[in-house]
Amino acid sequence: xxxxxxxxxxxxxxxxxxxxxxxxxxxxxxxxxxxxxxxxxxxxxxxxxxxxxxxxxxxxxxxxxxxxxxxxxxxxxxxxxxxxxxxxxxxxxxxxxxxxxxxxxxxxxxxxxxxxxxxxxxxxxxxxxxxxxxxxxxxxxxxxxxxxxxxxxxxxxxxxxxxxxxxxxxxxxxxxxxxxxxxxxxxxxxxxxxxxxxxxxxxxxxxxxxxxxxxxxxxxxxxxxxxxxxxxxxxxxxxxxxxxxxxxxxxxxxxxxxxxxxxxxxxxxxxxxxxxxxxxxxxxxxxxxxxxxxxxxxxxxxxxxxxxxxxxxxxxxxxxxxxxxxxxxxxxxxxxxxxxxxxxxxxxxxxxxxxxxxxxxxxxxxxxxxxxxxxxxxxxxxxxxxxxxxxxxxxxxxxxxxxxxxxxxxxxxxxxxxxxxxxxxxxxxxxxxxxxxxxxxxxxxxxxxxxxxxxxxxx
Numbered sequence: 001x002x003x004x005x006x007x008x009x010x011x012x013x014x015x016x017x018x019x020x021x022x023x024x025x026x027x028x029x030x031x032x033x034x035x036x037x038x039x040x041x042x043x044x045x046x047x048x049x050x051x052x053x054x055x056x057x058x059x060x061x062x063x064x065x066x067x068x069x070x071x072x073x074x075x076x077x078x079x080x081x082x083x084x085x086x087x088x089x090x091x092x093x094x095x096x097x098x099x100x101x102x103x104x105x106x107x108x109x110x111x112x113x114x115x116x117x118x119x120x121x122x123x124x125x126x127x128x129x130x131x132x133x134x135x136x137x138x139x140x141x142x143x144x145x146x147x148x149x150x151x152x153x154x155x156x157x158x159x160x161x162x163x164x165x166x167x168x169x170x171x172x173x174x175x176x177x178x179x180x181x182x183x184x185x186x187x188x189x190x191x192x193x194x195x196x197x198x199x200x201x202x203x204x205x206x207x208x209x210x211x212x213x214x215x216x217x218x219x220x221x222x223x224x225x226x227x228x229x230x231x232x233x234x235x236x237x238x239x240x241x242x243x244x245x246x247x248x249x250x251x252x253x254x255x256x257x258x259x260x261x262x263x264x265x266x267x268x269x270x271x272x273x274x275x276x277x278x279x280x281x282x283x284x285x286x287x288x289x290x291x292x293x294x295x296x297x298x299x300x301x302x303x304x305x306x307x308x309x310x311x312x313x314x315x316x317x318x319x320x321x322x323x324x325x326x327x328x329x330x331x332x333x334x335x336x337x338x339x340x341x342x343x344x345x346x347x348x349x350x351x352x353x354x355x356x357x358x359x360x361x362x363x364x365x366x367x368x369x370x371x372x373x374x375x376x377x378x379x380x381x382x383x384x385x386x387x388x389x390x391x392x393x394x395x396x397x398x399x400x401x402x403x404x405x406x407x408x409x410x411x412x413x414x415x416x417x418x419x420x421x422x423x424x425x426x427x428x429x430x431x432x433x434x435x436x437x438x439x440x441x442x443x444x445x446x447x448x449x450x451x452x453x454x455x456x457x458x459x
Contacts, residue, residue, distance in 0.1 A: 002125050009183035010125045011134055014118050015141045020172040021111045023145035027153025031162035039097040051216055052101045056108025058396040059208050063201040065116035065389025066248045069191035073117040073385055078180050080113025085173030092166040115392040120384035123376045124188045129319055136315015136369035140308045147304035150297050190382035197248040200240050207233030215404035219411050259378035262452035263371055264394050269445035271398025273438040276406045280431050288346050303357040310365025318370035328449040330367025335442040337363050341435040409434050
């Protein structure tokens with residue numbers, strides 16, 4: 001049992017880092033038009049500013065999770081905070097789009113090191129009967145960052161230029177570095193002495209890069225080639241991992257650990273079915289309803305605020321009763337929140353939208369922390385970093401798939417044209433199709449969550 005002072009320090013560090021990285025991810029979206037104007041870049045290059053960050057994070061999460069298990073979670077977390085903070089400063093002083101993209105890659109690598117170890121450190125420090133509660137608090141910090149990012153990002157960009165968005169994260173990074181050095185005295189490396197699978201990491205990175213780049217280019221011909229390459233590389237990765245003595249990711253966890261496999265699948269489905277909602281409703285509110293970005297943001301913020309309020313309660317519940325039950329209830333509510341949006345029309349009211357967003361917020365808030373609790377509790381201590389990386393990877397892949405589905409449906413029903421009044425009926429039709437697909441996915445996710453088996457941890 002670790003002393004209360006160390007547990008408090010670990011929780012504060014987790015809260016600050018869990019807020020900082022999603023805040024950056026959501027706030028930068030509001031600064032993209034200003035960045036494009038200053039650097040005079042087209043839409044294709046502009047998309048690489050957020051995509052480069054997501055790609056670097058996704059590729060590095062699992063390898064850094066494994067490195068943390070081998071060489072120390074605090075060590076990898078510390079390097080990650082330093083890299084993220086330094087990259088934020090470099091982004092703020094970037095003099096070209098190419099520099100900004102390169103610094104965003106460094107920021108994504110730092111983010112991967114943080115996310116691959118933050119949950120693992122919490123799981124290592126707190127006893128099983130308290131994990132759900134602290135994981136719920138950590139998830140609430142993530143949603144708080146997501147909800148405040150667009151509001152503060154817009155204000156900072158409007159009054160202090162887009163560079164201030166990157167500078168805003170510096171105080172958080174500095175405080176976290178001080179707390180780690182001053183209060184976090186322990187180290188956790190239960191897999192110390194085992195070998196690191198460099199070859200597997202490279203194959204994994206190539207496969208994930210192919211998949212993510214392929215999804216981002218849908219539905220072009222190039223995307224098909226990249227998706228085939230990425231799929232082939234990931235198949236080769238699975239084959240390699242089954243043969244090597246010290247795999248970077250023991251893929252047999254998916255065949256021998258039912259709880260881990262189905263909880264990871266449920267997380268992937270949930271993110272795939274929900275991430276594009278804000279993007280779609282932002283277009284609906286601004287184009288169909290004629291609201292300003294600020295007015296649309298104030299409506300859309302209702303979902304992450306409800307998520308942030310529900311997550312600690314859901315985490316606490318998952319300590320008291322079977323996490324599978326709480327997470328499945330969350331998946332059911334998420335499905336119920338998605339279904340009404342299938343019937344979205346140009347005449348739908350704002351209260352109709354708000355009620356759907358609140359139900360989605362409750363559902364996702366109930367699902368996320370108990371599901372994370374189940375994943376982290378289903379593996380041996382020496383795999384905590386790996387499991388933490390897996391949680392982040394499911395989230396990022398789900399985000400990319402969600403946006404990829406939106407891109408394909410828009411290309412098929414609207415075409416590669418600027419959205420105008422003539423395309424409003426096609427826009428609403430596309431949204432109805434997407435919400436139908438998302439609802440069906442989430443409905444399937446209910447069963448993945450429900451049949452995973454008992455996940456109660458030993459007290």
